[in-house]
Amino acid sequence: MTQTYTAQDLKSSVEVKWCAGCGDHAVLNALQKAMPQCGIPIENIVVVSGIGCSSRLPYYMNTYGMHTIHGRASAIASGVKSANPQLSVWQITGDGDCLAIGGNHFIHAVRRNIDINIILFNNEIYGLTKGQYSPTTKRGQVTKTSPMGTIETPFNPGELTIGCRGTFFARAIDNNIQLCTDVMIQAQNHKGTSVVEVLQNCVIFNNGAHEYYTNRNEKEDRQVILEHGKAMVFGKEKNKGIVLKGMELQVVTIGKDGITEADILIHDAHNQNPTIHNMLVSMKGPDFPIALGVIRDVTEPTYDDALIEQIETARNTSHIHCMDELFSSGEIWEIK
Amino acid sequence: MTQLQKQIINLNNVTIRFTGDSGDGMQLVGTLFSDTSALFGNDVSTFPDYPSEIRAPQGTVAGVSGFQVHIGHNKIHTPGDYCDVLVAMNPAALKANLKWAKRGATIIVDADTFDDKHLQKAGYVTNPLTDNSLQPYNLICAPISSQTHACLSDTQLDNKSIMRCKNMFALGITYSLFNRPFEHTFTYFEEKFAKYPALIEANKKVLREGYIFAENTHAMPSASIEPAKIEKGKYRNMNGNTAVAWGLMAAAEKSQLPLFLGSYPITPATDILQELAKHKNLGVKTFQAEDEIAGICTAIGAAYAGNLAVTTTSGPGLALKTEAIGLACMMEIPIVIVNVQRGGPSTGLPTKTEQADLMQAIYGRNGEAPCIVIAATTPSDCFYYAYIAAKLTLEHMTTVILLNDGFLANGSQPWKVITMNELPPITPRLQTQKLSEHTPFMRNDDTLARNWVIPGTPELMHRIGSLEKDFVTGQASHVPENHHKMVTLRKEKVEKVVRVIPPLHTEGEEYGDLLVVGWGGTYGHLLSAVQELLLEGKHIALAQFNYIYPLPANTKEVFKRYKKILVCELNLGQFANYLRIECQEFSYLQYNKVQGLPFTVEEIKRECLKHL
Numbered sequence: 001m002t003q004t005y006t007a008q009d010l011k012s013s014v015e016v017k018w019c020a021g022c023g024d025h026a027v028l029n030a031l032q033k034a035m036p037q038c039g040i041p042i043e044n045i046v047v048v049s050g051i052g053c054s055s056r057l058p059y060y061m062n063t064y065g066m067h068t069i070h071g072r073a074s075a076i077a078s079g080v081k082s083a084n085p086q087l088s089v090w091q092i093t094g095d096g097d098c099l100a101i102g103g104n105h106f107i108h109a110v111r112r113n114i115d116i117n118i119i120l121f122n123n124e125i126y127g128l129t130k131g132q133y134s135p136t137t138k139r140g141q142v143t144k145t146s147p148m149g150t151i152e153t154p155f156n157p158g159e160l161t162i163g164c165r166g167t168f169f170a171r172a173i174d175n176n177i178q179l180c181t182d183v184m185i186q187a188q189n190h191k192g193t194s195v196v197e198v199l200q201n202c203v204i205f206n207n208g209a210h211e212y213y214t215n216r217n218e219k220e221d222r223q224v225i226l227e228h229g230k231a232m233v234f235g236k237e238k239n240k241g242i243v244l245k246g247m248e249l250q251v252v253t254i255g256k257d258g259i260t261e262a263d264i265l266i267h268d269a270h271n272q273n274p275t276i277h278n279m280l281v282s283m284k285g286p287d288f289p290i291a292l293g294v295i296r297d298v299t300e301p302t303y304d305d306a307l308i309e310q311i312e313t314a315r316n317t318s319h320i321h322c323m324d325e326l327f328s329s330g331e332i333w334e335i336k
Numbered sequence: 337m338t339q340l341q342k343q344i345i346n347l348n349n350v351t352i353r354f355t356g357d358s359g360d361g362m363q364l365v366g367t368l369f370s371d372t373s374a375l376f377g378n379d380v381s382t383f384p385d386y387p388s389e390i391r392a393p394q395g396t397v398a399g400v401s402g403f404q405v406h407i408g409h410n411k412i413h414t415p416g417d418y419c420d421v422l423v424a425m426n427p428a429a430l431k432a433n434l435k436w437a438k439r440g441a442t443i444i445v446d447a448d449t450f451d452d453k454h455l456q457k458a459g460y461v462t463n464p465l466t467d468n469s470l471q472p473y474n475l476i477c478a479p480i481s482s483q484t485h486a487c488l489s490d491t492q493l494d495n496k497s498i499m500r501c502k503n504m505f506a507l508g509i510t511y512s513l514f515n516r517p518f519e520h521t522f523t524y525f526e527e528k529f530a531k532y533p534a535l536i537e538a539n540k541k542v543l544r545e546g547y548i549f550a551e552n553t554h555a556m557p558s559a560s561i562e563p564a565k566i567e568k569g570k571y572r573n574m575n576g577n578t579a580v581a582w583g584l585m586a587a588a589e590k591s592q593l594p595l596f597l598g599s600y601p602i603t604p605a606t607d608i609l610q611e612l613a614k615h616k617n618l619g620v621k622t623f624q625a626e627d628e629i630a631g632i633c634t635a636i637g638a639a640y641a642g643n644l645a646v647t648t649t650s651g652p653g654l655a656l657k658t659e660a661i662g663l664a665c666m667m668e669i670p671i672v673i674v675n676v677q678r679g680g681p682s683t684g685l686p687t688k689t690e691q692a693d694l695m696q697a698i699y700g701r702n703g704e705a706p707c708i709v710i711a712a713t714t715p716s717d718c719f720y721y722a723y724i725a726a727k728l729t730l731e732h733m734t735t736v737i738l739l740n741d742g743f744l745a746n747g748s749q750p751w752k753v754i755t756m757n758e759l760p761p762i763t764p765r766l767q768t769q770k771l772s773e774h775t776p777f778m779r780n781d782d783t784l785a786r787n788w789v790i791p792g793t794p795e796l797m798h799r800i801g802s803l804e805k806d807f808v809t810g811q812a813s814h815v816p817e818n819h820h821k822m823v824t825l826r827k828e829k830v831e832k833v834v835r836v837i838p839p840l841h842t843e844g845e846e847y848g849d850l851l852v853v854g855w856g857g858t859y860g861h862l863l864s865a866v867q868e869l870l871l872e873g874k875h876i877a878l879a880q881f882n883y884i885y886p887l888p889a890n891t892k893e894v895f896k897r898y899k900k901i902l903v904c905e906l907n908l909g910q911f912a913n914y915l916r917i918e919c920q921e922f923s924y925l926q927y928n929k930v931q932g933l934p935f936t937v938e939e940i941k942r943e944c945l946k947h948l
Contacts, residue, residue, distance in 0.1 A: 012799070014811060043794045048637070051802070058799050059812060064791035066640055067801030067812075068633075069663050075598075075630035079637025079645070080791070082623055083596050087641065087791050105633070108626035311616045318617030323589045326582070326618070327753050332572045333375045335563075 005042050007032040012062040023174030023200035024054055027121060030172075030180030031090075032061070037181075038188040040088040047090045048077040050097040053128045054121035054200070057092040071101030074109040077116045078303075085304040088188065089116040096126045099135040099155050110164040113192040114303040119184070120157055120197045125206035143205075158281025161195045162274045162296060168194035169281065170294040174201060175214055179225065179292060186294050192302045213290045222285055226293035228269040231261060234289050241265070242280075242288075249279045251288060269297040347559045349408030351416030352510060355433045356425030357394050358387055358401040361503035365423075366403025369510060372520045374573055374750055377563025378407040381715075381860065383415035383747045383934070388603070388687045395449075395457040400432040407514075409562045413714075413860035415747060417936035421513065423506050425449065425480070427458035443473045444509055446480035446502070478549060480505045487545045488538055497535070501542040508546020515560050518543065567752065574751035576715040576744035577607035580648070580674055583722030585618055588644045590723075591730055591762040596643035598623045598634030600653065603686045604742040605676035608648045628656035632673065636660060639669040640800075642766070642790030644726055648674040651693045652683065654737075658701050661735060665705040665826060667800050668786050670729040670764070673707075674722065677741040679932040688932025689742035691856055692907035697737045698885050698914065704823045706830040707735040709885040711856035715744050716751040721882060723759060728836075730764040733785035734829050739884070741906075743934050744857040764788060770795050777810035784829040831886050840888040844870050844877030850947050851898035853924075855881040855911050858935055862904055865940035874948050881911070887918055895922050900947050902927060904940060
């Protein structure tokens with residue numbers, strides 16, 4: 001590490017132009033808090049985005065950055081990382097950019113397990129084009145392009161990530177900057193593709209999309225913040241928990257029906273088997289709290305490591321080390 | 337007839353076309369014949385002609401695969417229009433290829449396959465071997481299948497393996513016909529079948545049997561093509577796709593940058609990806625992307641990160657990459673796009689050649705998004721133009737599109753082995769020092785190229801993107817005057833490349849009646865036609881363009897020297913129309929062909945004579 005830096009050093013000179021009250025401001029702050037704690041030289045950070053409100057973020061970061069074209073950030077970030085695995089590569093994307101136009105690139109980046117951090121701002125709407133439904137908009141929701149309600153089933157980004165054999169998935173909410181910061185640091189520390197879904201509020205076109213979970217009075221009963229190795233306990237009284245009953249999860253109350261703290265599931269983010277992780281990312285109200293924190297964090301070979309390894313192996317085993325040697329290798333004849 | 341008594345005719349050049357079912361191994365025998373001839377010292381040029389289906393129904397015309405080899409005692413520029421020898425392994429191959437045989441050509445057929453079933457599959461009503469329709473040709477009915485079977489019947493090989501050797505019988509016949517040595521082919525068997533010694537012996541035996549069969553057949557005079565008088569030096573065989581791959585690797589080594597290829601498999605460009613994937617020992621990174629868009633986008637990421645970044649594709653893929661090419665233009669990062677053109681539009685004729693992506697390459701993007709456009713002209717100069725494409729993009733920070741085509745990509749030629757110090761230097765615009773607050777956006781006065789500052793460089797962190805940027809600061813800008821200035825600048829940046837490209841060169845008469853104009857892969861055929869007309873005393877010349885956007889500075893000077901200009905291209909007139917925009921003071925005659933096939937020398941000559 002060259003020099004230490006602070007969140008302040010990460011602010012670029014460009015004026016932040018998101019709407020007042022937009023959740024993006026909080027995520028930007030969280031990112032600027034997280035990066036100095038990751039131990040990466042500032043000049044080794046590259047922030048890549050596609051198109052959309054959230055994709056303006058690279059302009060506000062005093063790092064290397066690219067604001068590119070709609071949907072392609074996963075591919076561009078993959079190219080940056082493959083070209084120079086020393087770099088810490090962050091992809092900033094939204095639910096439309098990442099999961100609609102960019103869906104193909106997203107699933108393949110996750111499948112390859114290339115070591116990039118994908119911060120997915122999920123506000124369940126197209127904001128920059130002013131209010132059309134997105135691939136995460138709730139079924140039946142009225143938007144400008146679904147005046148009678150959408151007739152599409154939304155993606156759950158966690159299920160999608162795990163379905164693509166993802167090795168890291170975390171979920172946070174824009175109004176909990178500490179949690180956002182924590183999961184971003186863990187995303188950076190994870191080797192492989194890290195997907196961080198941030199439930200983010202679009203104050204203009206989809207205000208209150210996540211209100212059910214963020215409601216000041218109810219949130220403790222409606223959110224369970226998972227930590228590896230700790231019991232899945234939540235609630236205002238810290239007396240609710242998640243248990244596995246048969247093949248399904250269930251919410252129980254400690255001290256009721258003979259349930260004790262020992263009955264509550266211990267979160268194992270490192271379990272290769274994705275079954276429980278899948279159940280956790282799918283939990284939703286009113287029967288369940290929403291799962292936040294790092295839900296899955298497992299070790300698998302990464303694309304960039306394997307790429308470098310193959311190059312090293314080829315270099316060590318080949319007798320050809322430069323073009324002149326290649327030119328004169330194999331079948332050659334001479335005209336005299 | 338013994339070998340000593342054998343009548344040997346010296347020929348200047350000969351064209352042989354091997355044809356059969358796509359599973360018959362015709363590409364292999366063609367390649368072996370070609371390599372053997374090259375090692376013998378002949379000049380060679382080859383072209384495969386295969387169907388887009390991997391294995392279309394056996395015995396049908398749709399499933400016929402062919403490989404044409406032109407060998408010569410003199411310099412050869414094309415794989416030959418029409419063949420002197422046609423090898424047809426079944427009736428369908430004969431049916432599909434007879435039109436490519438010269439009148440009087442030797443036709444060698446596997447007579448065993450001309451039964452009712454195969455004749456019917458090929459759509460023959462009567463048997464061409466017996467109905468006199470082949471009377472104008474020197475027909476050799478060789479019992480290839482049964483002879484192959486007979487000579488391997490005492491081996492342990494099963495029937496399927498035995499029949500797989502029959503292509504070597506046909507090859508043996510041609511070796512006898514043209515006095516080719518066995519050594520190279522034997523070595524090939526020994527390497528290819530190292531784990532199956534029985535197959536080495538079987539293939540050698542069948543090859544010899546074919547040779548002996550031909551020796552014993554009086555109907556075929558043997559011919560000799562003496563080694564060619566070509567420039568002294570070491571040579572190797574090279575097809576256009578391999579040449580592109582090697583040219584890019586050479587550019588990476590010269591510029592001391594890692595080579596990164598982001599690509600998605602597409603015919604006929606896939607071989608470049610496959611070739612580069614073999615060279616990890618030279619640090620080459622190949623990223624087989626999930627689609628064409630990701631192919632270029634990973635390359636754009638790699639370019640930003642400081643690699644020599646390339647994407648390879650064919651027409652439909654170039655269309656998919658359109659938006660990302662605009663991004664590369666806007667960000668002014670170095671990237672090479674290799675487009676191996678094929679028959680279009682849409683999926684079109686995927687395995688056939690065409691030149692119809694020219695307008696797409698020059699203009700096919702939203703907004704004003706100029707790229708340098710260059711084209712290779714022969715399979716072996718694909719090496720040089722791939723190298724130059726990399727040099728131009730790295731030195732000018734402008735996207736370069738290299739246009740090849742299926743004919744160049746799959747055609748092969750001897751390539752004179754060079755050393756790296758013969759290649760021109762490449763000086764990337766890398767900048768690691770802080771020169772001002774806006775270092776990455778400062779430009780070279782001559783080229784207008786901006787500085788290339790790559791991540792990992794301390795103190796020079798910057799953002800760049802798809803939004804219009806301010807001329808000075810590089811920050812996103814919507815200022816109307818700035819946009820106009822930047823659009824103009826990106827165009828000027830391409831136009832300034834004219835200073836570093838060589839003048840347009842003509843072959844033939846310096847002044848004359850007719851200038852034949854071509855671009856890219858039609859060079860060999862156009863040159864052969866022009867050379868023949870020059871020998872006939874015509875006042876003619878050829879101007880073949882490698883540099884398309886920008887055009888060479890002396891283009892108009894050259895055009896002025898001829899009474900008529902005939903633009904020949906494998907599309908409906910895209911280059912002619914481009915010249916009508918860029919060099920308006922001339923009028924252009926056109927000769928266009930869009931059949932998925934190269935020109936023939938004969939048709940070019942015929943067309944030229946109309947205007948002479």
